[in-house]
Amino acid sequence: MxxxxxxxxxxxxxxxxxxxxxxxxxxxxxxxxxxxxxxxxxxxxxxxxxxxxxxxxxxxxxxxxxxxxxxxxxxxxxxxxxxxxxxxxxxLRRLHDTRFRRGEMIVEKLQALGHDISFERVRRIAGDDLIARPHIAQAMVETGIVATERDAFDSYISDDGPAYVPxxxxxxxxxxxxxxxxxxxxxxxxxxxxxxxxxxxxxxxxxxxxxxxxxxxxxxxxxxxxxxxxxxxxxxxxxxxxxxxxxxxxxxxxxxxxxxxxxxxxxxxxxxxxxx
Missing domain, CATH: 3.20.20.140 (Metal-dependent hydrolases)
Known part of the structure; x- marks a missing residue:
């Protein structure tokens, strides 16, 4: 190839x-x-x-x-x-710090919508690296909020979703x-x-x-x-x-x-x- x-x-x-x-x-x-x-x-x-x-x-x-x-x-x-x-x-340092707080805020929005999701689980998925929306989507699938990561974006965390944070x-x-x-x-x-x-x-x-x-x-x-x-x-x-x-x-x-x-x-x- x-x-x-x-x-x-x-x-x-x-x-x-x-x-x-x-x-x-x-x-x-x-x-x-x-x-x-x-x-x-x-x-x-x-x-x-x-x-x-x-x-x-x-x-x-x-x-x-x-x-x-x-x-x-x-x-x-x-x-x-x-x-x-x-x-x-x-x-890049600023964005890294912003991503951490942004991740917290997205999880807070999901919790306010009545969903049982833990930011600590999101952090474990991300490991030592920066937190991104796919990590949150993976946690949402694991907790049964959605069936797939794509569903997480489409229904909640895309740019116009109810849990989106800029x-x-x-x-x-x-x-x-x-x-x-x-x-x-x-x-x-x-x-x-x-x-x-x-x-x-x-x-x-x-x-x-x-x-x-x-x-x-x-x-x-x-x-x-x-x-x-x-x-x-x-x-x-x-x-x-x-x-x-x-x-x-x-x-x-x-x-x-x-x-x-x-x-x-x-x-x-x-x-x-x-x-x-």
């Missing part, structure tokens, strides 16, 4: 596989490389690099940075950022500026999944492209063919690199690593566009 999977998650955020396990799966499936893009943390880079060190698999260090537009979550991917950049490190994250253009200042290349993640199934407004994508955004995630398992065609045209018009990635979360989405990929020539172009 040629190409790079430029969007993967591990146990350092809300994935179920370790970085080393993702590397092993990528090698098994014949990928050329994978990006390590956990939510709001760079902590998984070292394990992935070590696991791939005795192979030809290339690791693209990255992060999926939380942003917010018009009261709804929006994610931007930053590749090859400088892990010592103090501005980026400061924002992140108070950066505006997308500010997240873009931070990634560029840290020497990275910025790509807008799954633009067809804003507010659940809405599309990120074209005007915002155009503003980010004008601000130096390098690419847009076109081929994503949760974007249909019409969406992909639309974003491919938009990428061409705005001069953006059209990427493909699985957004793999391990068992949460049936180990779909490598289901969508980006050709190596486009990965090289993204690397070229990273800020000096």
């Amino acid at each position: 040629p190409g790079y999977d430029l969007h993967t998650h591990s146990t350092f955020s809300d994935g179920t596989a370790t970085p080393a396990e993702n590397v092993a799966l990528a090698r098994e499936r014949g990928l050329e490389g994978i990006a390590v893009t956990d939510h709001d943390t760079m902590d998984g880079w070292g394990e992935a690099l070590a696991a791939a060190s005795d192979s030809d698999l290339r690791i693209v260090p990255g992060v999926e940075l939380s942003a917010e537009h018009d009261g709804a979550s929006l994610h931007v991917l930053g590749y090859w950022v400088d892990p010592t950049h103090e501005g980026l490190r400061s924002e 992140k108070h994250a950066l505006a997308p253009v500010n997240a873009l500026a931070l990634i560029r200042d840290a020497g990275g290349a910025c790509v807008l993640a799954h633009p067809g999944m804003w507010r659940g199934a809405d599309s990120v407004p074209d005007a915002l994508i155009e503003e980010m492209a004008a601000g130096g955004m390098a690419g847009i995630e076109v081929d994503h398992p949760d974007q249909d063919e019409d969406q992909r065609a639309r974003y491919r045209v938009l990428a061409e018009r705005l001069g953006l690199v059209a990427t493909g990635a699985s957004d793999c979360h391990g068992a949460r989405y049936d180990f779909r690593l490598g289901s969508e990929t980006t050709p190596s020539v486009l990965v090289d172009e993204l690397r070229r566009r990273a800020s000096p």
Whole structure:
């Protein structure tokens, strides 16, 4: 399977596989490389690099940075950022702390709705890493509130759900500026999944492209063919690199690593566009 999977998650955020396990799966499936893009943390880079060190698999260090537009979550991917950049490190620390309190508040809302769910269980599921909504969804399934994690999002914790709590994250253009200042290349993640199934407004994508955004995630398992065609045209018009990635979360989405990929020539172009 040629190409790079430029969007993967591990146990350092809300994935179920370790970085080393993702590397092993990528090698098994014949990928050329994978990006390590956990939510709001760079902590998984070292394990992935070590696991791939005795192979030809290339690791693209990255992060999926939380942003917010018009009261709804929006994610931007930053590749090859400088892990010592103090501005980026400061924002990641702030987001980590915000995620903890946000998790508490979501659980409090669920309890107020009459559901028996413990924040301590959510913390145990998350382990030592940051708390994300899939951890809460897993706890909801375990306690019988819902049948599946998808049901948890659809009925309670999606951006417009009764237990939703906003992140108070950066505006997308500010997240873009931070990634560029840290020497990275910025790509807008799954633009067809804003507010659940809405599309990120074209005007915002155009503003980010004008601000130096390098690419847009076109081929994503949760974007249909019409969406992909639309974003491919938009990428061409705005001069953006059209990427493909699985957004793999391990068992949460049936180990779909490598289901969508980006050709190596486009990965090289993204690397070229990273800020000096």
